[in-house]
Amino acid sequence: MKKFFSVKDVPDLRKFISEAKNVKANPFGQENLGKHKTLGLIFLNPSLRTRLSTQKAGLNLGMQVMVMNMGQEGWALETKDGVVMDGTSVEHIREAAAVIGQYCDIVGLRSFPSLKDREADYTEELFNKFMEFCKVPVVSLESATRHPLQSFADLLTIEEEKKVEKPKVVLTWAPHVKALPQAVPNSFAEWMNRAQKEGMIDFIITHPKGYELSEEFTEGVTITHNQSEAIKDADFVYVKNWSGFQEYGKIIATDEEWMLNSKRLSNHTKVMHCLPVRRDVELASEILDGPQSLVQTEAGNRLWAAQTVLKTILEDLS
Ligand SMILES: CCC[C@H](NC(=O)CCC(=O)O)C(=O)O
Numbered sequence: 296m297k298k299f300f301s302v303k304d305v306p307d308l309r310k311f312i313s314e315a316k317n318v319k320a321n322p323f324g325q326e327n328l329g330k331h332k333t334l335g336l337i338f339l340n341p342s343l344r345t346r347l348s349t350q351k352a353g354l355n356l357g358m359q360v361m362v363m364n365m366g367q368e369g370w371a372l373e374t375k376d377g378v379v380m381d382g383t384s385v386e387h388i389r390e391a392a393a394v395i396g397q398y399c400d401i402v403g404l405r406s407f408p409s410l411k412d413r414e415a416d417y418t419e420e421l422f423n424k425f426m427e428f429c430k431v432p433v434v435s436l437e438s439a440t441r442h443p444l445q446s447f448a449d450l451l452t453i454e455e456e457k458k459v460e461k462p463k464v465v466l467t468w469a470p471h472v473k474a475l476p477q478a479v480p481n482s483f484a485e486w487m488n489r490a491q492k493e494g495m496i497d498f499i500i501t502h503p504k505g506y507e508l509s510e511e512f513t514e515g516v517t518i519t520h521n522q523s524e525a526i527k528d529a530d531f532v533y534v535k536n537w538s539g540f541q542e543y544g545k546i547i548a549t550d551e552e553w554m555l556n557s558k559r560l561s562n563h564t565k566v567m568h569c570l571p572v573r574r575d576v577e578l579a580s581e582i583l584d585g586p587q588s589l590v591q592t593e594a595g596n597r598l599w600a601a602q603t604v605l606k607t608i609l610e611d612l613s
């Protein structure tokens with residue numbers, strides 16, 4: 296594995312889930328695999344779960360781990376080529392990525408979208424440049440269009456918690472006070488679409504009109520604007536806000552009816568959210584604090600997802 300950027304980097308999904316279960320059952324089974332190897336975690340945006348779980352995953356494998364918040368600790372980055380750097384940018388991504396690649400054997404990178412320039416965001420300009428110049432394997436810690444470590448942990452959670460062979464999984468839009476990226480829903484849809492094609496789940500997406508995600512991620516998936524219909528008898532409901540893709544980066548609807556509460560859920564339905572969550576805006580506290588919430592199990596599985604990815608990359612390095 297030379298990069299972990301999307302589900303396309305996973306040749307065998309069922310095998311990858313099984314490996315994550317084994318890692319979870321035996322977290323220190325390969326505690327020397329990463330000996331004398333360095334993991335560099337570079338954040339251009341805030342993080343709690345991704346930072347702590349990926350750092351711990353590297354340590355569990357015996358790696359040395361360095362973490363950097365570029366915005367606060369690094370130089371102001373220039374990401375465009377052909378720019379005369381006589382303004383506020385101090386260092387070009389070409390130099391910064393190449394230097395980071397010299398110090399690290401594996402690099403994790405978080406870089407959210409601008410939500411202004413859809414072309415630049417959806418071609419993953421920044422991420423691709425970083426991967427080109429750092430010249431070592433790169434793990435996405437959330438890019439402009441995807442969050443693969445989150446989605447891997449989400450699918451692991453569903454596989455562990457399912458009570459039926461082929462659970463009904465629903466991705467529902469939820470209200471928010473800000474315009475958020477499409478990366479988490481894109482990625483969840485991409486992984487669940489693959490899982491549906493492999494007969495693992497039945498998958499539905501529900502959102503208000505205008506919040507259609509890029510077909511790159513939703514091709515072939517049932518999409519409905521009727522949330523109540525969609526969540527009926529669902530085994531898992533994945534709650535997330537996202538801003539417009541067509542009206543890029545825009546808040547189109549703020550219909551509070553789309554915030555789930557327990558009255559609207561079947562008793563057996565489990566609720567998931569990647570966190571951080573805006574309580575009683577995106578999702579009712581009564582659900583988050585109740586027996587139907589899987590958000591902590593999901594967050595715990597971020598460690599096993601990251602450790603499985605790092606293990607796979609390290610095995611290819613050895
Ligand atoms: C893992 C999720 C990261 C990010 N979430 C936010 O930016 C939330 C920000 C807020 O609620 O103010 C997102 O939606 O992509």
Ligand SMILES: NC(=O)OP(=O)(O)O
Binds near residue numbers: 341344346570
């Ligand atoms: N879910 C997730 O990636 O959380 P952080 O943004 O806190 O890392």
